[in-house]
Amino acid sequence: MDARDFFGYKHEDEEPGRRSEDDDQNGDRPPLPEEAITLDDPAALARIDASDMLARVRALPRQLAQARRIAAATTLEARYREVDAVLVLGMGGSAIGSDLVAGIAGDRLRVPLVVHRDYELPAWAGDRTLVVAASHSGETVETLRAAGEARSKGLPLVVISTGGELARRAQEDRTPLLKYEAPGQPRAAIGFGVGLLHELLVGAGLLVDPDPLGPAVEALDTLLEQGAPGIETEANPAKQLAWSVFGRIPVVYGAGPMAPVAHRWKTQLNENAKAWAMFEPMPEANHNAIEGSLNPRELSDALYVIQVRDRDEPAEITARYRVVEELLGERATNRSAYWSEGPSRLARVLGAVAFGDLVSVYLAILYQTDPTPVTLLAMLKERLARATD
Numbered sequence: 001m002d003a004r005d006f007f008g009y010k011h012e013d014e015e016p017g018r019r020s021e022d023d024d025q026n027g028d029r030p031p032l033p034e035e036a037i038t039l040d041d042p043a044a045l046a047r048i049d050a051s052d053m054l055a056r057v058r059a060l061p062r063q064l065a066q067a068r069r070i071a072a073a074t075t076l077e078a079r080y081r082e083v084d085a086v087l088v089l090g091m092g093g094s095a096i097g098s099d100l101v102a103g104i105a106g107d108r109l110r111v112p113l114v115v116h117r118d119y120e121l122p123a124w125a126g127d128r129t130l131v132v133a134a135s136h137s138g139e140t141v142e143t144l145r146a147a148g149e150a151r152s153k154g155l156p157l158v159v160i161s162t163g164g165e166l167a168r169r170a171q172e173d174r175t176p177l178l179k180y181e182a183p184g185q186p187r188a189a190i191g192f193g194v195g196l197l198h199e200l201l202v203g204a205g206l207l208v209d210p211d212p213l214g215p216a217v218e219a220l221d222t223l224l225e226q227g228a229p230g231i232e233t234e235a236n237p238a239k240q241l242a243w244s245v246f247g248r249i250p251v252v253y254g255a256g257p258m259a260p261v262a263h264r265w266k267t268q269l270n271e272n273a274k275a276w277a278m279f280e281p282m283p284e285a286n287h288n289a290i291e292g293s294l295n296p297r298e299l300s301d302a303l304y305v306i307q308v309r310d311r312d313e314p315a316e317i318t319a320r321y322r323v324v325e326e327l328l329g330e331r332a333t334n335r336s337a338y339w340s341e342g343p344s345r346l347a348r349v350l351g352a353v354a355f356g357d358l359v360s361v362y363l364a365i366l367y368q369t370d371p372t373p374v375t376l377l378a379m380l381k382e383r384l385a386r387a388t389d
Contacts, residue, residue, distance in 0.1 A: 053185075053372050132160060265359075307336070309321070
C-alpha cells in the first residue's frame with residue numbers, strides 16, 4: 001500500500017500540492033524564489049492569509065492574561081496538590097504548551113512534569129500522580145482514552161479544553177475543568193496551553209518562585225509590535241528571517257528551555273508554512289546531528305540552520321554553539337541565530353515562540369499558501385477513523 005492508497009487519492013493529480021501542466025501554464029503553480037511576493041503589501045497578506053493567522057499569533061499576550069483569570073477561579077482539593085509527579089496527556093498543539101512549561105519552570109517544580117503522547121497511561125502513574133488531560137477540541141482520541149483510564153483508576157485528574165467530549169465528561173463527574181474559548185486551530189491557542197498549566201501548577205503549590213505573567217505579557221506586546229504586518233521588511237526581523245528561510249529546509253537548534261521552543265518552531269513551520277523542517281536539541285545534537293552536515297554536498301545550500309538562543313544559557317552551551325558555528329562555517333551552511341529577549345525565562349521562552357510563529361506565517365505567505373488549513377492532517381484523521389470503524 002503506497003501513500004495514494006492510504007490517503008484515498010488514486011491518481012497523481014489528486015495529491016495535495018500537486019499541480020497539473022495546465023495549472024502551471026495558467027500561473028497557478030507554486031512560486032519560484034525569484035517570483036515571491038512582497039510581505040509589505042496588506043492586500044496580498046489578507047488574500048493569502050485568508051483566515052488571519054497573523055491575528056491569532058498576535059493574540060498570545062491576551063490569551064496569557066485570560067489564562068491567569070481562568071486558573072485563579074479553580075480550587076483544587078488536597079489530593080491534587082499532594083502528589084509526586086505531574087503527567088500531562090496531550091497531542092500536537094495541545095501538548096507543546098506543556099513542553100514549554102517544563103522548559104520554563106522545570107528547575108523550580110517540586111515534582112517531575114512528564115508530557116505523555118499516547119493512548120495508554122504509563123505504568124508508573126499512580127494515586128499520587130496528578131494527571132492533566134489537555135485537548136483543544138476535547139475530541140483527541142489518544143487523550144480521551146488515557147484520561148478515561150485515569151478516571152477509572154481514580155487518579156487525580158484535571159481537564160484543559162475548549163469543550164467536546166473531554167469537557168462533557170469532566171462536567172458530568174465534576175472533574176476540575178479549565179475551560180477556555182479560542183476559535184481556530186489548536187496551535188493558535190499556545191497562550192492558553194502555556195498559561196493554564198503554568199498557573200495550575202502555581203495554584204497547586206507545585207511551582208515555587210514562578211515568573212509573573214504581567215511582565216511577560218508586556219514584553220510580548222512589544223515583540224509582536226516589532227514584527228507586525230505593518231512594519232516593513234527592512235525594519236522587521238521576522239519578515240527578514242522568513243525571506244532567509246524561503247526556498248530552503250530549516251533546521252532549528254535549541255538548548256535547555258529553548259529546546260521545546262525549537263520543537264515549536266519546527267511544528268509551526270510544518271503546519272503554517274506547509275514546509276519541511278527539522279529541530280535538534282542541544283547538546284544532544286553534538287553527539288550525532290553534527291556528523292550529518294556533510295552529505296549530500298550538492299544539497300548543502302538547501303538547508304538553513306537557525307539557533308534559538310537564550311541570553312542566560314550556560315557557558316558550556318555557549319562554547320558548544322561556538323564550535324558548531326566554526327564547523328558549519330567550514331561547510332558553508334546557511335545559518336543565523338535568534339536571541340530571546342525578556343525580563344524572565346517565561347518572557348524569553350514565549351517571546352521566542354511568538355517570533356517563530358510570525359516567521360512561519362510570513363513564510364507561508366511567501367509560498368502563497370494559506371497558513372490556517374491543515375488538509376493532510378484532516379485527511380489522515382478521516383482515513384484513520386475509517387480504518388478503526
